[in-house]
Amino acid sequence: MDSFFAIEVSGLTKVYNNSFTALNGVDLEVHQGEVFSLLGPNGAGKTTLMRILTTQIKPSSGVAKVFGYDVLTQGSKVREIIGYVPQEFSVWTDLTAYENLRVYSRLYNINDKRKIYELLDFMDLSDFSNKTVKTFSGGMIRRLEIACALLTEPKVLFLDEPTIGLDPAARQNVWKRLKGLNDEKGITIFFNTHYIEEAELYSKRVAIINKGKVIKVGKVEELKKDLGFEVISLRVGNVEKALAILNSFSKKVSHNGKVIDLFVSDAEAMIAKVIKALENEGVEVERASIHKPTLEEVFISQVKKEETIRGKISEIRNIRRAVRRG
Amino acid sequence: MALNSIIAFIELEMRRLRTNRMELYTRVVQPILWLALFGPIISQTRAIEIPGVNYESFIMPGILIQSIVFVSMFYGLTIIWESESGILKKLLTIPISRESIIIGRSSASIARALFQMAIIIPVSYLVGVRVDLNPLFILLSIFIVFLTSMGFSSLSIFIASFMRTRERFMGLGQAITLPLFFASNALYPINVMPPIIREIASFNPLSYSVDSLRDLLILGNFNILNDVIFLLLFNFACIFLASIRFNKIAE
DSSP: OTTSOSEEEEEEEEEETTTEEEEEEEEEEEOTTOEEEEEOOTTSSHHHHHHHHTTSSOOSEEEEEETTEETTTOHHHHHHHEEEEOSSOOSOTTSBHHHHHHHHHHHTTOOOHHHHHHHHHHTTOGGGTTSBGGGOOHHHHHHHHHHHHTTTOOSEEEEESTTTTOOHHHHHHHHHHHHHHHHHHOOEEEEEESOHHHHHHHOSEEEEEETTEEEEEEEHHHHHHHTTOEEEEEEESOHHHHHHHHTTTOSOEEEETTEEEEEESOHHHHHHHHHHHHHHTTOOEEEEEEEOOOHHHHHHHHHHHHOOOOOOHHHHHHHHHHHHHO | OHHHHHHHHHHHHHHHHHHTHHHHHHHTHHHHHIIIIIHHHHHHHTOSOOTTSOHHHHHHHHHHHHHHHHHHHTHHHHHHHHHHSSHHHHHHTSSSOHHHHHHHHHHTTHHHHHHHHHHHHHHHHHTTOOOOOOHHHHHHHHHHHHHHHHHHHHHHHHHHHHHOSHHHHHHHHHHHHHHHHHTTTSSSOGGGSOHHHHHHHHHOHHHHHHHHHIIIIIIOOOOOHHHHHHHHHHHHHHHHHHHHHHHHHHO
């Protein structure tokens, strides 16, 4: 049972209409019970990958498996074990919350009203079960959609931009429930996002995708470390003398007035030694602080590396069209 | 599995209609005008004489089928709307086959059709149409109405797969529905038509629906076997085509 990955993708490509390459050889492994995020700018191929994994569209080449089932040849098996919340609305806004769950449960062939009430309760929507969805806030609609995706008690939950357009409080509320699902029921969660802090806060591992290629994958902490630096900032009395001493600690030292930035790989382990060395030589340290890179810096350094100027209207239009379709 | 989705989609349709009741009422205005105005006027001019029945009775099945076909032919709009939202994407990830989705969705249009039937038949009584109320006739009529709404709804889904935008679909829908109505036996017998139109009418599924309803409700006979066979073939063809194209809508 545990011998395979929740999601396993290798050499996956998708070309739309023989012209637009949305995925260009993606390899990815997601462990069972993991919260995994796919982070990338708009048009990077996130939605296309998710639509292939949820058996909506077929890949052009490569293999994708969900809990060991091939999405191409065992699509119906895959559909039985997944829950999916698309980026756009997936509920009927002229029905009530209860009615939406009821219709979906009929489609899933589950005739258990208790399950519906249980999910409404879990998603904190019990008080609104007989209100039409039209009257709901964005966060409530998202929670209802997640409830719909949970009807079958899926093993993997696919969420495409789960909190897009939600305010911070609503976003937190949605994630509180998702975290609960992962912690208590061990449901694997795979989500797409272009919000960096969302990937950083909620996922255990992140894959950064750009132009149809995964360019980096790993634990959030590891990705940050890969960037290779943390910074110790020091405000000292004697800059000249301090620089001479600090050069032995790191190859990269810069200074701006009385403030010196020392680039190291593990700032927390180094800071005490650095200060001690300076004070032993009679250099007064007035202030000291540590700055660690955020996932945003990792993201930007990775994506920008690949980014050329692509301001051409035709290309933007192509991407838009593909996104709308895919 | 298909039965499961038929029930689910009919329930969906019923629940949506309950919140959008207005739509049901506005949809019956047009057929009532045909029955209450057009019918009696043409009848008085004696422009079209049909032996054995008055003109109002002759066109009642035609008007009923016409109103059902018009509603069904625009069913594709729902699918286009759902493909623009996330609903269609979501439906594709549910463990039911594409064919079941098509069959379920198109058969759900029976919900509206039955409502139209329930209004139009009593209204026609007021203008002097006498319907044979033999339960077997009524039951078979419902079956015909079911085949009609399902066939044209799946045809509409098939057409929607080529249009992709609501505006284009609306345009084409308008362009198809009226000719479909006029090139049929809904308002006049086939033998008074020019030969070319007569040919078209004999391949027009709408003619077969009208013909069988006329036999059942007005003439009170069971001569509907040929009509039913034709309608079944029409359904198979449309469901088959719509299922193939359904993947395209999804992409």
